[in-house]
Amino acid sequence: MKNRYLYVTLLTMLALSSQAQQQKGVSPRLVVNITIDQLLTDYPALFDDGLIYEQGFYPYSQVDLSSAISSVVTGTSPFYHTITADKWLDRQSLQTVAATPDEIAVSTLADELKIATKGAGKVCAVAAKKETAALLAGHNVDRLAWNDDKRRNQDATSLTVKALQLVVEERLGQDSIPDLLFLQYEKEDYQSALQKLVVEIQRMVGKQHALFVLTSTGYRDLNTDEYAKYHIPTGVYYTNRTANLLNMYLGALWGQGKYVEGSYRNQLYLNHQLLEQKRIALSDATQKAKEFLLQMAGVKRVNIHLYEAHMGDLQVELAPGWQMQNDDTHEQLKTKQPLACFPIIFYGADIPAQKVQAPVSIERIAPTISKAIRIRAPNACMATPLF
Template structure:
């Protein structure tokens, strides 16, 4: 006897969702959610926590997290060691120049001059598996302010990935996914952001938000007004609370003009919101803006749930909400408070190491370049000189560990062979043989890492950033779980809901008793 998809759904107590919506909120933090909870309404975070399953102590199973590596982990169920996305940018060994994680010169852009694709993503995503399981019938779309989040969430086989172009403010895409759809083009004609942005004025949504005193005392309370003009208007808009409204606008247009969630074949929609600080400034400079961002974010989530209930029906969709699990660096003068600190120059460390290796092995440029706190060796020179790479790496490690501000030094070989060592597993998980450096310098917490050539500087920090994972809808059992979980469990859990295979490099088990 052969059962049709509809018969299978009718004969089970746990129907397959008609639509899965994954919402990744860039830099969402549990402590801020708790701090601003009294400002939230009934239909956003409070509804998800009341009627859904909440894991309040989530983490990423690797270090050096950013937006791109986080989204890739959520969708593939694995770490950069396997999926290849070590960050938004990495050093291209062939050109010795930094490259964007979605760069692809073979693809043309739609409504953008940028050329992007998911070609650097080495493994399948949960959306790829859905496409394969349904013979391509499932619809898969991804919408995000930035190209990396949109494309990595879409995966290889999606119907479309859309982001806001940094130059024009238009919703853009890539030819990798085929033609730019008519429904998206109609949005850019009728409700184009570039036609509205100059008239937008961001002020606190209410006096209550303006006078809320989580960061500031009532006596210090002050409002703000931000307009989006000039050369940086799109950049500033993407770091404001209004970008989440724009994501919802485009998501609503997508829901209204596509067949997402309209049949018994599960479809998938990925959205990315922003919960960081305005213009990536320190919290102390924009405290009211951050409070307002969380309150407006709560309203956007409530609006999204209303849209889904109207389009698909309550209980027929699965909503997953989580965070990218990091926060923007804030450069602080620790010395002012007598906290141990210092400045570590990657450029100087690279030059000194090269001088040392020349003294040992003879003339040559042994260190080709540096990226972040990683050093890239000239492996061709080492091979031409018939040197033992292991010996060179060991000597380099012993030399660098003596420098002030260095907590530890890891070579690529040490990381590749350390799968069972718990203390460095998270660092190994963030490493990829093809895209990471030969030497990782772990700088002591509290120290500034500077690159004198690029003028980039970051503050080394190893403190924990708590964030949640929420599952809502589709017969999810309401409960708040305080047991720690890792984000790589999302993909296999969602795959179980859809009754498909987990992504092909995902070894994490799905969460149990979710429904």
């Protein structure tokens, strides 16, 4: 009787151990993090077998490509990682500068992988442009690949070829140390190329060892050309004219001077040195400027960003349907609007298929990947893993 009891107890312990192992799962050897520009819901049918969060969103406005991908790989917003846009005005030179990995003020998924594996985990990134690939990888990268301008019509196919080449040459996913591969596709013509990428990587690495994470940049380019034709309210916000009018207004208050030393898109930069010379508090100047700007047609909100890196002192938000134009160069500046919703998909690595309706911030992608490959989440990430 005693032996029978021991036998049953042993079987129970083995069953519980097996169940625990199944729940624990196998850590993916390769995570492929894919961001598609302006993705809506038209992802390849292959991903229907994944874990799909159907209502992804970015937790801030004024999303563009650089701020979006930086938020995905850091698990936080531009307030912390400081990549506020593709380009911004440098206060010292008053010239526009492009976002670079050196400007990312926090750690990224790639950084944390390198720290956790003492540099052994590989990091590669592929994108249409070199600058985008560099931002995806962050401060630590083994290989970058991008398209040159001559092949813009073959972006998706060419990027897939380059990505698969890196998987082979860098032996990504071939040992127990996890690796990261970041990709960014343009919005057009990516579906067949993406399907090929997934099938080939699963063949080389194994379905259970490759985790694919797919999401969107979270905005769409707004085309207002036909708004007036269909009697939809629209208008033009002239960037330089606005800066000049604001300068005249502040001059009328406090005497002649160049109070607005620069403008870029919807950002206005005040002359801190002049204000200090005239003993005018910066907070007073921005408040007066805000009151003036709110009276202009098309302006719905004015945000004040004192001392924030890569931001003007004042940021103008336009009414829906309005567009921006540089009245010196007559350049039409694309206005970007947030998507109503977009998918966040986890596919492969034995993750069961499921569709989730609850809204999910993209800030939760980085901690979920971190947990899957058993590394620390990026250091500014305060979101919890999705599973």
